[in-house]
Amino acid sequence: MPSGCSIRALWIINNQDAVVFSRKFPVVEKRWRSAFNTSDGSDPPRLPTDQQLATAFTQRKRREGSARGYGLRVVTQSTKGSDSWLDDPITRHIISLPLSSSEEDDDNNESNENDEMNILWPIVIQSKGLYCILVLPLVEPKEMRDFVSLCDRSDCGSAVGEDLSLSSLLLNMSSITGALMVAHSFGDVTSGETVEPEVVVAASPSVGGLFDSLTGSIGISSRPRPVAAAPVASSSSSSGSSLTGAAALDAPKAGLLDKDLLRNFIASAMPFGTPLDLSLSNIFAMKANGFSSAEPPHQDLKQPAWKPYLYKGKQRLLFTIHETINAALYDRDEIPDSVSVAGQINCRAELEGLPDVSFPLAGLSKAHIESISFHPCAQVPAHGIDKQNIVFQPPLGNFVLMRYQAGCGLGPPVKGFYQLSMVSEDEGAFLFKVGLMEGYKSPLSMEFCTITMPFPRRRIVGFDGTPSAGTVVTTEHSVEWRVLGSGRSLSGKSLEATFPGTIKFSPLKSRRRGDGDDDDSDGEGTENVVNVEEVLVQKMNKDLPAVEMEEPFCWQAYDYAKVSFKIVGASVSRMSIDTKSVNIYPTTKSPVEYSAQVTSGDYILWNTLGKAPSAAVV
């Protein structure tokens, strides 16, 4: 069977565990059945009905703790044959569903274990907003049997470097990768993250800066055009803390599932279960606009499938560098600070025809680029990027041309330390000392800077302190210091600010429990632990919930301050584009514009006096 990617079925399940949309692809299913028949000599079980699937999903959820599952083999809960028995975090994304055999519903777990082929695997799971999207790709029966035997091993867990492993299965199964892409596209469709195709925004480059005009769209020959996915949308998945925000944002939009929209999407993207084009913006544009005979194809060149429309109108080429800084600043001798930049170059090419664009990546040598990857439209030679000249044929609309990971060439824009010391169980004194934009020259300018101390598990009842600059806002669970308010940008100079203060919390709730059954550890705690903070840490951590595997660590276990800011004017990694050396072939006279902006991601000042998570530096 040729490799590739075909989908047997997909289901969308809402937060009440009911199937709200399902689609089966009989053409693919037929291939599965014949492959199964050839290898096994028997007929495979039929695909479950929506009800059976919902039941199986709920049962698995119960067994595995959550819709995604544990991901690791958990001591008491994981059972042989279940996903978490495999002890691999990717089983949170690629799951198996054991199906109850036809009539009996609940209590036949044992018979299921014998009937290995009544398992649906691999099911790719993607939850977005209110919905869970399950995608079942076509695999070879042997691969599924391998998986089942992996799950059923009774030993202590797979070791690295074994002949039969999940890794080698995944390496050989392109359909899983494809299914993941499909699942993500459906996630975007259901969550409504795609912008409506009708939106038209007139080009007005002078107002609101370049970035605004990038996100707003410009019409093509005065006809409605879709707005391509917002250029930074994908970066929202990069860090766990911003993820929750994004999810919350999606929820209200996704009220009712638009089945017609889904059906249309399927008809264009994967009519027979084999995905051909998952670009939402292209698909919805074609749906909305159709094609007219007055729109002839290109004279000599073939139009790529990812560029169904050609641009007509005033030509120009826009670039934006967008960087996100993640930093962990410890202010300690034994742990070095870590600062890294995740950047991308977004592009919008309003160019007629099918031109090639090329430009040298001037910043590539200056910036400490760790990794770099490109949009499929970029022509990367087989030996990789070394000439530092990138050639690409731009698609229509906004797109991410390249992504990179780099060091922070200019040094961290916010330096300093944060100290919080608990005087008693409920009272603490803190001190901030920060320097903004040290060594940053114009045109770099910081638009705002806010430092937040979150206390998700304590309630603030009292607060005292005045910063040397900026204002302070407190909420029930956080203190927010607006070092640099919006509207007063900092450019060409640096700013030093301090902020001493005290903070008072309402007493710990967990105490009432501590006196009862946790008596022993308390008793021992007092003997082992010397200072008030350690006692407090012990008390606080007793009821800390385990975090999801998508988080880097349990944020709630630490004291830290999170810095958020925005810098415009240039990149901080020294990545840049020289607008003068951008070449367009065939040559046209079109203006090239370039802008850059930097925002903070996880930019953390760890409490110097407390515990902090770190990683070895190699």
Place this chain on the structure above:
Amino acid sequence: MTTPEKTPTKPLSVHDWDVLISDFQDSNAPRDWFTSVFSLSSLPDLALTSLLKKDFPLPSKLSILVFLDEFSHTLFPQCSHETSDRFIEALRAIVQSPTTDGSNGLKEQALISFTSVLVTVESFSVRHVEGVVDLLLALVNRPNHGFDRQARAVACECLRQLERGFPGLLSDVAGHLWTLCQAERTHAVQAYLLLFTTVVFNVVNQKIRVSLISTSVPLVPFNAPSWMRDGSLGLSQGLGADQKELRRVLAFMLESPYLFTSCAMMEFMGMVVPLASALELQASMLRVQFLGMVYSFDPMLCHVVLLMYTQFPDAFEGQEKDIMRRLMLLSKETQIYLVFRLLALHWLMGLLNKVVLSGEIGKRKSVLEMGQKFHPGVFDPLALKALKLDLVVQCYVSSNGLSGGDKSKSAGELLQECLVSVSDFKWLPPWSSETAVAFRTLHKFLICASTHSDSDPSTTRSLMESSLFQNLQVLLVDMTSKFPILVPVVVSFIERLVNCEKHQWLGERFLQTIDEKLLPKLEKRCLLTAYFPLLHRLAENDTIPPSRLIELLTKFVLSLVDKRGIDVGLKLWDQGTEVLGICRTLLSHHKSSRLFLGLSRLLSLMCLYFPDLDVRDNARIYLRMLVCIPGRKLKNILKPADTVSPSTHPSTFFTVQSPRFRHDPNKSWNLSSYIHLERVTSLLVKQSWSLSLPSLGVGNDGYSIIESKVQVDEIEQDSSQELQLLPDSRRIESGKPTLRVMDAKIAEVLERLRRYFSVIPDLRHMPGIKVRIACTLRLDAEPYNSIWGSQNQSPELDKVDSSSPALFATVLKFSSSAPYGSIPLCRIPFLQGEPHWDKNVTNDEGSLEIVLLENTPKEEEKEGLGGGASVTVELEPREPTPGLVEVSMEANAESGQMIQGKLESVPVGIEDMFLKALAPPDEHEDTIPSYYSALFNALWEVCGSSSSTAHETFALKGGKTAAAISGTRSVKLLEVPAETVIQASELHLAPFVVAITGEQLVNIVREGGIIENILWQEEEEEGGQATASSSMGVTGANRDPLRLTYIGYGDDQEVPMTRSRGKMGKIKMLMFLPPRYHLLFEMEVGEESTLVQIRTDYWPCLAYVDDYLEALFLL
């Protein structure tokens, strides 16, 4: 076949379709509303009708089309030719209808759905397929047509699916398709290219002899290849297409990949790679063309390259490192979805596996140098950290194997470095995800050198000697001693190893290390609580000498004993119990000889000095077991019931045992001859009869139960026997109190009784009062052995058993025909046989007769240690009558045999029913004697003169049921000396004595010192009460028809005469008879004879009382 009789005149409405479709989705079949009117096979026709209707809304048409597609296997399995024809016609009609705005979607969906049906359902003929292909080709054959480019793309995809479903279908027109591919310039070109590639792929794959570039066969009208029409597959097959042509075609195809979307690229490469290998094409061509895709951030493109690489590893010689580096960097890109970063790492691991397995040292070296680049970053999600750590481990191990382990970092250093990224597992709660990741890494680290797939046992041994393992051990011990919070995790880590067949040794080794290294550290601290789970595991493992553990526990107990002032209460009990639990584990897993010295010291220390009583008790039991029971048997006893099965435990003990024997009825029938269940206290009267009265009878004359009307839960309790038996007429309205004339004395009596009755539990609404009969279960060794011994197949066991056999898990079940309620069964975990039991045999035989008193108490003492097991039979009598309790028994013999059968019944006498009356909880301790005395007087009064209180009812506890009292009187003259009376009373009835009057009697009894806490009245108050009672007694006696006083003493006239002679005083006794009756004795003790006045509110008991009194005093 269409079924005309069922075809309705009215077609389905939009709503009908919606419901029908969701029915199908939920359960794969239509529901009744549909099947009752239509037949399933008419559905396609209905669908076609709806589709062709002009006024049908577009969304519904689309839904129907998708529905036909999804459920084609149910809908079209045996559709007729006419239906098929209609089907094709319908498609033609839809496709060829003039396009109006917005119906675009319909055409495309129709093409898709009809094609899908055609491909999946096998009942269509080649003719039908040809018809559809013809239609599609006509559509496709208009390259660069601007308006319908999307429809053309869809048509291409439909053709592609048909070609896929019927390989070779389009092979004849391949040349035309190629021309179309070359001509097409709109974005639809991707669909053309894919179609053409599929055709070429099938031609090569099926080895069809056909020209790929010739256009001699006309495109339309389309005819399927002749071999397909004839169904003669074999004939057409040849050597396949011309190689030259094929190369030309392939070269053309390879020019165009930049036109594809990434999904299409995957599909395309899925066909091109096999083609290339079939053509033995130079794979380096592919590499040059496609390797660049690995630098794309589209995961599908990366994967395409990887698949190519795995297919042609040689062509990528020298580039492995680049590819792997790229994958590593891909995993670092924070902008892409986490799952793809995880996938990248998995791919990398898969590739590494391949490289390592391939055994090319050069490649391995270069690849493994990357190892240290995998260290996780601080903000990497935990899932990513886990996989990165896996990779570090993998690189370390493989490179270590390569270089001999000297050059690289020491394992310990590396491990520390690894764990830093999840360092905070050490002080976070044990269930935190960080902890899970850390220990997962430890595990991988540990077993990577000796995987499950490798069958060579020497790897485990070498692993155990390796520095890695040593380091890990040190690390584990350090961690455990510093962070007690980690103990549960360490325990499960070790358990995971121990439970693994291959790595069991490792787990045991860890335990040994902990025993050696950790325990000494713990000794200093004496803070063991957190470590108990670990100690349990240590105790379980018999490869570890228990001495250190016992010593540690001893020190711990000592510290507890010292601390007794500070720690009080539950905590001590808890810790003591934990320690005993470990002792128990030790006992059940180690040889007694190994334990004996240390453990007996520890246990005796505990049972002597431990501050908590319960712990002392239990320690004593364990100590006794350790001392008395031979090791093998002891282990068996201590095993929890469910683990006593041969399969679960591999230890040698169980290997001698054959599978469980089933119950052998032949051997069990005479069970009662060697297993005896006897009362501890024999009955005075062996009751050979029992007066059994229907409850109704009791109700008539003894009690009347009056239901209060507010009772609601009556209905549910329909099993309540009283309720069923109580006639309606007896329900007196008690809700409204009736006015009655009564004097102060009666009022006081009533008040007192009300208070008293409110304490008695209401049998119908709550657990009643229990009567407990203490018994002993004995096993006679000799007869037992003679019957069962021969079955013992294990000679080893025989040696032990010949002396004293034992029974395990004995379950006694009780039943009785007497109204005793349900009797809970009784379990005896262990019963040891006794060598001789002569005495008991006589006892057994004589039990039918009345047995003398002296027999019983001494036996009890003697039993103390060795003998039988004590059993308590718990009755909850509905009526206080004597009876028999039948006993059946089940037990396991040591050999696993099952023993079943009936034992001798246990007799229950009237004296078993004698209980002390209840006192209200608020009654002060000091006033209890007077309370009882007053209660006696009140009951005496009420049972004697029913007239004044006959209409009174007394609410029982809970207030739902009330009891009325109707008394009966009797007398008995006992012609025995006062001394006998007093002695017998003291011996048997002491608890029931409530008052003694008369100076002489008081003095005698007081001196005896046995009867205490009663009301002593030195003055005999002769006055009104006696006369009153006697005078009332006359009327009462006359009125009462069922008075059972006989043997001539019943005549009241004689009473004053006997009493006058040498009277010493009175003993008043109050016996409570469960569930709520009473028996009152007033013994007027004279020197030569004693007159017992008897009153009761349960007259049937008088029948037994007589026998009882005679047995008690006269014999």
